[in-house]
Amino acid sequence: xxxxxxxMLLYLISILxxxxxxxxxxxxxxxxxxxxxxxxxxxxxLCALGLHYAHIYSQWGYAVNGADSPILEVSSLISLVIxxxxxxxxxxxxKTLAFLLxxxxxxxxxxxxxxxxxPSQVVHLSHNLFIHISLSLLTYSVCFIAMLYSIQLAxxxxxxxxxxxxxxxxxxxxxxxxxxxxxxxxxxxALLTIIMITGSYHLAGALEVENIYKGLFSLLSWLxxxxxxxxxxxxxxxxxxxxxxxxxxxxxxTVAYFGSKLI
Numbered sequence: 251x252x253x254x255x256x257x258m259l260l261y262l263i264s265i266l267x268x269x270x271x272x273x274x275x276x277x278x279x280x281x282x283x284x285x286x287x288x289x290x291x292x293x294x295x296l297c298a299l300g301l302h303y304a305h306i307y308s309q310w311g312y313a314v315n316g317a318d319s320p321i322l323e324v325s326s327l328i329s330l331v332i333x334x335x336x337x338x339x340x341x342x343x344x345k346t347l348a349f350l351l352x353x354x355x356x357x358x359x360x361x362x363x364x365x366x367x368x369p370s371q372v373v374h375l376s377h378n379l380f381i382h383i384s385l386s387l388l389t390y391s392v393c394f395i396a397m398l399y400s401i402q403l404a405x406x407x408x409x410x411x412x413x414x415x416x417x418x419x420x421x422x423x424x425x426x427x428x429x430x431x432x433x434x435x436x437x438x439x440a441l442l443t444i445i446m447i448t449g450s451y452h453l454a455g456a457l458e459v460e461n462i463y464k465g466l467f468s469l470l471s472w473l474x475x476x477x478x479x480x481x482x483x484x485x486x487x488x489x490x491x492x493x494x495x496x497x498x499x500x501x502x503x504t505v506a507y508f509g510s511k512l513i
Contacts, residue, residue, distance in 0.1 A: 253305035254366040260298035261359040267291040268351050288340075295337055295355065302330050302362060309365070324387075325508065326365035329358040331391040346422040346430045350398045382448050389445050390507055393438035393475070393500060399431035400496040404489055432482065435496070439475045442503075446472055467506035474499035 268291050306327055336354045339347050406424050449465060478495035481487040487495070 251305075251366060253301045253308060254362055257298050257301035257305060258359055258362055258366075260294050260301065261355050261362070264291060264295040264298055265352050265355050265359075267294060268355075292337070292341065295333075295351075298355070298358075299330065299334055299337065302326075302333075302358065305362070305366065306330065322361070322365040322368060326358075326361040328387055328390055328394075328507075329361040331387055332394050333358040335391055335395060344430070346399075346402075346427045347395075348422070349402055350395070353398065354395075382445070385441065385448070386445055386507070389438060389441035390503060392434060392441055393471075393503060396431060396435040396438050397496045397500045399427065399434055400492050403427050403431050404493050407489065432479075435475065435479060435482075439472070439479055442468070442472050442475065464506050467502050471499045471502035471506060474502060 306323060309323055333354050336347050336350055340351065403424070406422075406427060410424060446465075446468060449468065474495055478487065478492065478499070481495075482492070
């Protein structure tokens, strides 16, 4: 529990550190403040991630040997993977993710609070499915980041058209965000395709109601993301249509990952 409490505090401090930097960078006459002052933020964030992992390992690490694990711990692990991917991308100077840091850490903080203080239903993790489950967590995380990218892209497009945000060093170029979004979304769809293939093998050996619902909603999510990617490539879908497709796909994927466990 101490791991969780200290991680929550560090997540909160990280959000309080990054928000003023983003607001300063987003002003019309700003210089890139994040680049100069990011070290305290990243040290705090990495400590939060490390303590988050320590909490999950103490509560859930044994699950790979076939033990039961609370469903909220799975959600907490997904939020940790998302926060880690975004943090590593920022360390490698992927600046288009800067504006996603605060909501990503907030998402991790909320999941950590829920997993630490609220008892939840348990799910059984078989050792034979560990690789499949790990890949599923990575797939969900990548698709979630793509959804955040789509929201950021739509926000930038709207504000630039209405001249509410002027191009400056603190705001990532619209075309760069769009290029990164497409790559992340395509990666998520490719990972989801692999998950569908490997999941079909496991589904054939365990035709249970939970697995059938999981496969159905995963297929619907895969079709939703695939339809959008085709429309984005063929007809240059953007704006509201982009947000509708990505959020709808994430809702279907979330139901596949968590909703099926509640049936």
